[in-house]
């Protein structure tokens with residue numbers, strides 16, 4: 001086995017993961033390849049294709065030394081004995097399982113490419129999130145007409161956007177699944193050695209292939225379920241006079257529950273949660289586990305409900321009409337510290353506001369580039385500005401949807417002066433100082449309060 005590593009797919013997962021691996025393995029050549037020329041050009045430029053705190057430094061430290069970005073996919077497959085596959089696996093939008101199942105066409109194309117050009121035995125590592133037992137299909141494709149052996153491992157990525165570098169540097173665990181055969185165990189060892197240069201041994205967890213594949217879906221389903229649980233209670237809090245933050249604190253102090261992922265908001269977004277839960281639902285259904293499928297489907301249903309509920313509350317509070325009222329949407333990214341807007345609650349919420357004929361101005365420090373594509377035909381009906389002070393000029397309301405820290409420190413006195421009265425603030429993330437805003441004259445509504 002040689003020590004070179006490549007990753008097919010230079011996306012949110014492949015880029016940062018390989019950069020950190022290269023940073024901790026100077027004696028290994030790490031090549032990240034992609035069919036997308038612009039993406040590779042961006043990785044090779046001063047402006048990274050994704051925004052991630054700390055990423056620039058790591059890439060600049062190792063690029064050209066032992067970290068390379070290239071479009072020569074076949075060359076990389078030939079050169080490296082460990083091949084990570086981090087291509088996209090979006091939810092299918094057509095045919096059987098549309099809206100639920102994973103679209104595995106990019107994965108399969110990659111597997112076929114590996115078989116075609118391989119010049120020796122390879123370890124193929126699933127990095128993309130995949131349905132359980134995908135490895136089985138991959139093994140079948142890889143074992144066709146080849147004199148070489150391909151050992152398939154599952155090594156799901158748990159990094160969260162915005163903290164990707166830190167999550168990679170100090171992972172809660174690195175999960176490696178493989179066959180419990182001598183060859184499978186040797187492959188697991190070879191991959192463990194890559195992470196072992198910086199991850200403590202006890203945090204490298206090895207399992208069988210299917211457990212590893214399912215654990216990734218299960219971890220995201222659990223996290224999303226916590227968000228839906230607290231969001232469902234935020235509705236009840238608003239009816240009963242309980243304060244959802246007090247409830248979350250009280251519940252989270254129980255060590256068996258834990259304090260994380262209990263913040264109410266406009267619903268979860270991001271590329272993983274919805275996709276992975278629907279994928280789980282689809283898998284359960286395909287095994288005839290209808291009740292289990294329904295249980296998890298409800299996590300997504302509550303997420304949609306939370307967004308409708310938020311807009312309903314805004315309409316009610318603003319005297320049952322938004323027509324021609326100017327609303328400033330603070331935040332378009334699905335969470336703070338990322339430019340990513342995939343499945344961002346702001347998309348669905350903005351569309352609902354457009355239906356109400358509100359005049360919408362969206363502001364966001366990083367994510368405005370995606371507004372046009374995300375809103376489609378509705379994009380013509382909204383304005384955008386990076387300057388929150390410009391967004392609130394003559395506005396009737398502010399709707400805060402992303403927990404960007406900068407929104408906490410704006411000059412709200414100045415903002416109040418430039419808005420129409422009564423001036424409303426809907427703090428969809430409960431990050432602002434509501435008492436201070438009320439003292440300035442704002443009418444304030446938080447979530448679950």
Ligand code: UDX
Nearest residue numbers: 157158159160161261262263265268269270272334335
């Ligand atoms: C998530 C998982 O955390 C990661 O392990 C997995 O690999 C990919 O999916 P990410 O999508 O980057 O990562 O975002 P995350 O920080 O988990 O947040 C997901 C969504 O839940 C965001 O929209 C966030 O605002 C929301 N959220 C999170 C809440 O509404 N409340 C919370 O308490 C936590």
Ligand code: ADP
Nearest residue numbers: 009010011012013014034035036087088106109
């Ligand atoms: P993730 O969030 O899982 O990293 P992204 O969509 O950010 O997903 O990145 C996946 C990358 O995989 C994209 O840059 C895409 O161009 C690349 N890709 C898709 N199919 C192939 C393929 N057959 N060969 C190489 N790269 C591919």
